[in-house]
Amino acid sequence: MKLEDLTTKCKSTWCPGCGNFGLWGAFKNAAVSQNWDNTNTCLVAGIGCHGHILNFTKITSVEGLHGRAIPVATGIKLANNKLNVFVFTGDGDCLAEGGNHFIHACRRNHNLTIIVHNNALFSLTTGQTCPTTPLGEKTKSTPSGNLDYPIHPVTLAIASGATFVARAFASDLPKLQEIIIAANAHDGLSVVDVLQPCPTLNKDYTNQFFRENCYQLGPDHDVKNKVQAFAKSLEWGLKQIPLGILYQEEKPSYESAIIQIKEKPLIESSTNRNMEELFKKYV
């Protein structure tokens, strides 16, 4: 498989310098290295700038509703657990409109990889506040400053029970690629929070800002220690933004516990059913 195999007829429509380019590149590199293609992989996206990625990536996909990518992906995985299923979602998509689904997917530990395009804004709708927007930030919907306290996707993911939680920076392609591969290899629910600069609308979280203020978690960070991981997930500030795998836990995935799909995926199961015995119960 080559990078060109993933190219579609569509030209990318993101703004110059958009962090989505890096994320897209890292994903494609991961796909090429792992042979993720139309025979084994399905992508699902929500609605936002992030969702456009599907038009530029030649892997079978579903562009769902704003906020609802996760339940669609869950249905796909339950119906065909052989597929690698990736969710591309915005921080608005999965924490605002779809917050409920995010929490419950994490809690159930479905074998999905959720990639959060975190630009701390609603971008496609031209820059309103989002659950990740810092307190006091002036946006188009909070002209006098944001009054809502923000939450980090990684904090919510760990609290909700996700078993693989990581953060990466969109412009560091090799590291992001590595994390996406590890997330997909993990049997259970993986959340990858990708710090994604939106140079058009977010003048604070720029490429330079992240370059200067992020650091990689080192060997002293114990990914199995949930308390330590949770503490790290809350860390945010100048020179204080941790990147890497924050938390990983071995725990049976939801799909691995369903006996109906132990031997083969649901879509290959027989639909010719003998109803005689069941009918007798009603006589």
Next chain:
Amino acid sequence: MAEKYSIKIGGSAGQGIKSAGLMLSKIATRSGLNIYTYTEYPSLIRGGHNVMQILISPEEVLAPSIKTDLLIALNKETIDLHLNELHDQAIILCDGEVFQGEKVISAPLSKLANEAGGGELLINTVALGATVGLLGGDLEILKNLITESFSVKPEIVEVNKVAAKSGYDFIVQNHADKITQTLKKAENIAPKMIINGNDGMALGAIAGGLQFASIYPMTPITGLLHNLALYQEQFGYIYKQPEDEISAINMAIGASVAGARALTATSGGGFCLMTEGLGLAGITETPVVVILGMRAGPSTGMPTWSENGDLQFALHAGHGDFPKIVLSAGDSREAFDLVKDALNLADKYQTPVILLVDKNICENDQSFHPLEISSQIDRGKLSLETIPDYQRYALSDDGISKRSVPGKGNFFIVNSDEHDEIGFSSEEIENRNSQMKKRMSKLQTCAKNDMPHPQIFGPQKADLTIVSNGSTKGAILESLKKFPNVNFLYLTWLNPFPADAVRNILAESKYILDIENNFLGQLADLIREKTGIEIMDKILKYDGRPIFPEEIEDKIRSIVIASDPPAGGERGNLNTEIASSPSTIAQGSRNDGGQI
């Protein structure tokens, strides 16, 4: 024709009214008779008044009835609430400690239950035994049923049998003169199934090849999800309880995109949450079946009571134009068939199919000849092959494109944005127009290939034509038996709508009577929209109670009198709004009801 015998068994929630009623029903069917049951209960788990009506007849029974012949009262409240429903010859079976009166056949239910060794919990079993004795039934059938129902708890089988026998013996020894032949075992007994709509729909879905269901609990479809959850491992499909109804429909859509036959079910409130998902299924051309079990709305409304009030909402649910098939079932056997049809239609037309039922269909039991699986599974243009130059949304004359699933080597985007033939987002004028036309043309294809002619019951031509859909069907058919010059146009297809057939049939009838369980006359509005015919005479009932045959018969008589003599003369306004039921079944409703 033999008369129906109507038994009402009442007590507080937790006294086992429903299970006793179902056992009595099975005793009847195993004796060669037919049954119909109707249960009323408030939104509470314990306390509150529960009452179940069981109608028994050698003929088929199709609807609940206002009259009561035997009232089995397990508490005093049952007598207070239902005494004035009893006609002159009716009788009451109860504990003498609870109530004394002229109609009463008393049996020491509580004492016998305690002697049997199970305390007050066995009162319903003692009452069942006494009822079997009183109606000339076979005690052995009841004993077999006890063994079957408590097979997982063998230790309580014996005490229940003792309790049943003591009730039976007490009647035989003390009230021999009152014993009737109502439950007498027939010579030749053909097996019958007793199912409610939630059973019928679960069985239909399993028989129809269901592979995935995601359903959030809500009265009245909760029984459906309980059934589906129970049999999933045996039949190999998956039932998943999602976090809300938005997730329910989106999960079902995801499973369907991946190739699984998928459905979801809900009631009005949950259906509100599903509407954006309906449009997603519409524009992405994803098959999905949505069962809408209606209850009395709006909002939380009356959760455990019935209505046909979401008909227009279902027809119009979702923004923008997309093809949506809307079917309506009238009883549990039809619900069994229509779920199977809905799964096929969804796959064939790659679009959402809504099946309307209501609380009365979901929860009323009816006996039928054993179900048969008549239709084959039809997955339409689904392909699991790798297709060269594949186009998911290729234009076609019938509006239907070949459907692939992820993982088969074909690239496509299942896109909620308007898209081109491959699925890439597109806002071009020509593409938009051709994709819209393609999608919408599926309705014409469906009307042409799959929509049946609507059913007419009774004579082809009649002086009065009743028109209705849904659970009023049974009551209308019961009343038709008394009026040879009345027929009934019964509708199961609401979209696409058989407009020409309905127009032709209604144009032939002198008088038309529309019967609906809602305030506005939503079916009449649909008929006017599609045929231009405005129906003036209506029975509209929105108190949550079923429409009883007696009410329809009164209405028919009033029309016949008002229109005579001579036809064409001035008639009064015949609109009837049955704001509160003449039946005191209605009084089972209490303002202490909690919420479900």
